Amino acid sequence: DIVMTQSPLSLPVTPGEPASISCRSSQSLLRSDGYNSLSWYLQKPGHSPQLLIYLGSNRASGVPDRFSGSGSGTDFTLKISRVEAEDVGVYYCMQALQSPITFGPGTKVDIK
Amino acid sequence: EVQLVESGGGLVQPGGSLRLSCAASEFTFTNYWMGWVRQAPGKGLEWVANVVEDGSRKFYLDSVKGRFTISRDNGKNSVDLQMNSLRPEDSGLYYCARATDARYDVWGQGTLVTVSS
Numbered sequence: 001d002i003v004m005t006q007s008p009l010s011l012p013v014t015p016g017e018p019a020s021i022s023c024r025s026s027q028s029l030l031r032s033d034g035y036n037s038l039s040w041y042l043q044k045p046g047h048s049p050q051l052l053i054y055l056g057s058n059r060a061s062g063v064p065d066r067f068s069g070s071g072s073g074t075d076f077t078l079k080i081s082r083v084e085a086e087d088v089g090v091y092y093c094m095q096a097l098q099s100p101i102t103f104g105p106g107t108k109v110d111i112k
Numbered sequence: 113e114v115q116l117v118e119s120g121g122g123l124v125q126p127g128g129s130l131r132l133s134c135a136a137s138e139f140t141f142t143n144y145w146m147g148w149v150r151q152a153p154g155k156g157l158e159w160v161a162n163v164v165e166d167g168s169r170k171f172y173l174d175s176v177k178g179r180f181t182i183s184r185d186n187g188k189n190s191v192d193l194q195m196n197s198l199r200p201e202d203s204g205l206y207y208c209a210r211a212t213d214a215r216y217d218v219w220g221q222g223t224l225v226t227v228s229s
Contacts, residue, residue: 037214041157048207048222049149049157054215092157096214099171101147101159 002027002095006104012112013083021107023076023093029056030073037097040069040078043106044089052091053078085111114138114218116208121223124198132193132223134208139218141189142166145211148182148193151222152204162211163191176202198227 003026013019029036036056041049051060053069056076066081080087088111093104120132134146147162161182162171170182179198184191191208203226209216 035214039215041216043157048219049216050219051215051217054217055213060215060217090156094157094159094215096211099162100173101162103157103159106156 001100002029002098002102004093004095004102004104006091006093006107009105009107011107011109013080013087013109014112015085016082019080019083019087019109021078021091021093021109023071023078023104025074025076025095027097028073029076029095029097031097036072036076037095038069038071038076039094039096041092041094042087042089043092044086047089049092083109114210116210116218116220118206118208118220118223121206121225123226123228125229126198126200126227128198128227129194129196130198130225132195132206132208132225134191134193134220136189136191136210139210141184142186146182146184146191147209147211147216148191149207149209149216149219150202150204150225151207152201155204158204160206161193195225198225200227203227 007022038056040053043049057069090106115137117135148160163182181194205222207222208220210218
């Protein structure tokens, strides 16, 4: 199974400041078509997860442009250029290159 | 509005069975894989199962193989998860999700399963 790790696991943030979350996979997620099978989700308190980034670096529909994804192979990063209060919650990365699909442990983002 | 609505959760004793259902609306159901993802209380997300567009192939988490069965009815735009031989560690919120090209882009609100005596 592909193991997903995230760091940090807890991230206190200041509104208006940038934030960054790292995700690493135990195997390369790079497909033969050049895309990475890596997506990012945000689960706000009391809500279902929502898709933020897919194929490593593509923003999902309706996601603000302050969110960006980068990386390839085994190392990926989610960046928030200027954190807003509504961005609090738990962020998960997920690989779907091979079954079983696996998620990272989650990074809890809250306001300092 | 594209929507997934789960139902069927509840309290069941260890060893018992439960059938979860997910009703899809406002999208072409037959164009998508569908899946179930669960979340134990206070824990992270765990993938459970996927089914391809026509239902011919199914994929399962090892710990549920032989106990859970995912199925879909493309005439009714629904996907089910039949859960047998339930264990306390199967407890949690079960989300139905739409899958497309290595991501889940639409999620339901979840249905709660509690396995306890």
